[in-house]
Amino acid sequence: MQPAWPTLRRALGLLWPHRAVVALYLATIFVTATAGLGPPLLIRRLIDQAIPARDSTAINLLVLGMAALVAVGALVGVLRSYLSNSAGQRVVFDLRMRLYRHLTGMSLRWFTSTRTGEVLTRVSSDAGGVQDVVSNTLGAVIENSLIAGSTLVLMLTLDWRLALFSVAFLPLFVIPARRVGMAQRRLAGETQAQLAALNAQMQETLSVSGALLVKTFGRQAEELAAFEETARRIRALTIRRALIGRWFGMAMGLFGSMAPAVVYWYGGHRVIGGEASLGTVVAFAALVGRLFGPISSLLSVHVTVLSSLALFERVFDYLDLEQEIADRPGARPLSPVRGDLRFEHVSFAYLPGQPVLHDVDFAAAAGTFVALVGPSGAGKTTIAYLTPRLYDVAAGRVTIDGHDVRDVTLASLGLAVGMVNQEPYLFHTSIRRNLRYARPEATDAEIEAAARAAGIHDLISRLPEGYDTVVGERGYRLSGGEKQRVAIARALLKDPAILILDEATSSVDTATERTIQQALERLTQGRTVLAIAHRLSTVLRADCILVIEGGRIVEQGRHAELLARGGLYARLYDQQFRE
Ligand code: ADP
Numbered sequence: 001m002q003p004a005w006p007t008l009r010r011a012l013g014l015l016w017p018h019r020a021v022v023a024l025y026l027a028t029i030f031v032t033a034t035a036g037l038g039p040p041l042l043i044r045r046l047i048d049q050a051i052p053a054r055d056s057t058a059i060n061l062l063v064l065g066m067a068a069l070v071a072v073g074a075l076v077g078v079l080r081s082y083l084s085n086s087a088g089q090r091v092v093f094d095l096r097m098r099l100y101r102h103l104t105g106m107s108l109r110w111f112t113s114t115r116t117g118e119v120l121t122r123v124s125s126d127a128g129g130v131q132d133v134v135s136n137t138l139g140a141v142i143e144n145s146l147i148a149g150s151t152l153v154l155m156l157t158l159d160w161r162l163a164l165f166s167v168a169f170l171p172l173f174v175i176p177a178r179r180v181g182m183a184q185r186r187l188a189g190e191t192q193a194q195l196a197a198l199n200a201q202m203q204e205t206l207s208v209s210g211a212l213l214v215k216t217f218g219r220q221a222e223e224l225a226a227f228e229e230t231a232r233r234i235r236a237l238t239i240r241r242a243l244i245g246r247w248f249g250m251a252m253g254l255f256g257s258m259a260p261a262v263v264y265w266y267g268g269h270r271v272i273g274g275e276a277s278l279g280t281v282v283a284f285a286a287l288v289g290r291l292f293g294p295i296s297s298l299l300s301v302h303v304t305v306l307s308s309l310a311l312f313e314r315v316f317d318y319l320d321l322e323q324e325i326a327d328r329p330g331a332r333p334l335s336p337v338r339g340d341l342r343f344e345h346v347s348f349a350y351l352p353g354q355p356v357l358h359d360v361d362f363a364a365a366a367g368t369f370v371a372l373v374g375p376s377g378a379g380k381t382t383i384a385y386l387t388p389r390l391y392d393v394a395a396g397r398v399t400i401d402g403h404d405v406r407d408v409t410l411a412s413l414g415l416a417v418g419m420v421n422q423e424p425y426l427f428h429t430s431i432r433r434n435l436r437y438a439r440p441e442a443t444d445a446e447i448e449a450a451a452r453a454a455g456i457h458d459l460i461s462r463l464p465e466g467y468d469t470v471v472g473e474r475g476y477r478l479s480g481g482e483k484q485r486v487a488i489a490r491a492l493l494k495d496p497a498i499l500i501l502d503e504a505t506s507s508v509d510t511a512t513e514r515t516i517q518q519a520l521e522r523l524t525q526g527r528t529v530l531a532i533a534h535r536l537s538t539v540l541r542a543d544c545i546l547v548i549e550g551g552r553i554v555e556q557g558r559h560a561e562l563l564a565r566g567g568l569y570a571r572l573y574d575q576q577f578r579e
Helices: 005-013 016-035 038-050 056-104 108-112 116-158 160-168 170-205 208-216 220-272 278-288 292-299 301-319 380-386 410-416 431-436 444-453 457-462 480-494 510-524 536-541 559-565 568-577
Strands: 341-351 354-364 369-373 395-400 417-420 498-502 528-532 544-549 552-557
Touching: 005 301, 016 056, 016 116, 038 056, 038 278, 056 116, 056 301, 116 160, 116 278, 116 292, 116 301, 160 170, 160 220, 160 278, 170 208, 170 220, 170 292, 208 220, 220 278, 220 292, 292 301, 341 380, 354 380, 354 395, 354 528, 354 544, 354 552, 369 380, 369 536, 369 568, 380 498, 380 528, 410 417, 417 480, 431 444, 431 480, 444 457, 444 480, 444 510, 480 510, 498 510, 536 568, 544 559, 544 568, 552 559, 552 568, 559 568
Parallel strands: 369 528, 369 544, 417 498, 498 528
Antiparallel strands: 341 354, 341 395, 544 552
16 A cells, blocks of 8 residues: 555644644653653662662652652543543544535535535544544554653663563564454454445435335335344454454453563573662563553554545545635625626536537526426526526626626625525424525514515414424425425525526416415516426516527527417427416
8 A cells, every 4th residue: 555645744734733732742642651661660779779778768759759650640641631632623623614614615516426425424424533543543653652662772771681582572472463453453344334334224214205115115124134134244243353352352461461471580580690680670570561562553553544544535535626616716796786697608518528508698687587498308407507606607608787607706696696496495494494594684574574475474374383393304394385485485585686486397286376376476576587487377477488499599589479480389388388
């Protein structure tokens, strides 16, 4: 695997804004790592000097010193865990904010081509995983190097022969431990993948629409079998991991008991030969225990670091996504807006080489009503989407009041252009808050007025909690026609100069139809309207009808003119609009 230097540099760069916390954190690591060296040194003095000299004051002081060192180490340990979490969470906070900001600015094209689950994982768990890297991995690498290095150096200075002899046995324990560590990591990865599969399955089959599909196709047994298979794998993997963990613990325990024995054996002979002091040997027996853990984890450190870098890479990939549709430098707000909309020789393609619109050219003067009609797939929705710049044109331009929509700020464009879709989306919250989304400063009276104008007020007042009834995917289920009127009320509150209207194709009963019709009439008054028409009443009142076929405007004019021509419009009229 390639050491990914640019990623590493960039990941470390994330720490820079929090350098004070990180520096303190590193300082505490230094203190806890080196404080452990103190007690063995004090033991050595105790045995070699204080006890032979029968100096009880020295004994008291040395023991007090040991106790103090241990206490300081423990206290600094608490501070350290605060600092490590703080540093980790700060970096995670920055990343989450940057990711969310960046992703909300992505174009519709990106949202239509990316799986929601994937996005959620990156923003929540990948960014969260970074916390672990900063709080644990980073600290562990530094601490282990410090502990292993300082212990080895100390041992070598105390008695290099005894040091080399003790270290010679290390590979015997460290190498199998490393193997076990790798196997454990691999199993952890597999378990993670299976858990993700289990989650995906639950997400799909336990959602409202998923559950509906499973039930109506009678596939419960199959879903259960698939679930069981994955759950079984997770069970087996987890048990194996626990067992392997036990092997690691055993190697650790063996080393813990054998290493001091070996030190006493060789050290004992050196004491007899007068080559070493008793205190040194006892200190060694204590020091050698500090080597095993750090060295075995340092031996597999590259795996940890590489997987951390992979995590960072996934986050950085998202941060580097190009924001296709963004404010140009020097973009100006579009305000005040009259609402003159023009398409000037516009061509467009969703996918390279597959043009969807060809040379679309029309004008909708402020306050006029333009209807788009045409067979399905002709490009009507696409024309609608180009107006608020959900996509950018490939050639030509879209202008509002003479300004290219690419030259004005997206925020002001969003205020100028309103949209009412066939399937309006409501957030899972109260009706009041759904409406207020259009204009946060709207008063309750204004909200009610808009609901009245949209012909939905009576229905809302009859709901058990009125305007506070929670709607959305898992709330009170409004019918299609009701949702549409909520969307109309929302658009009324927003009061945009230009309105894009995608009429619902699904039929509603005549009474509802009439209410929606009246609501729409109020909504469209005094605005420029671009309507994808499915209703007779819409085409009848349009100032201009654009007939779209194969991404081109093939006919345009008023209803009577077009009908008299006996072309595509006349045929569509016969199929679609004549009751
Ligand atoms: P209409 O609204 O008239 O039914 P659309 O504007 O939705 O037609 O679609 C026009 C053409 O563009 C269709 O052929 C459709 O398949 C294609 N199209 C629509 N959306 C996308 C997309 N996100 N990616 C690729 N092609 C698309």
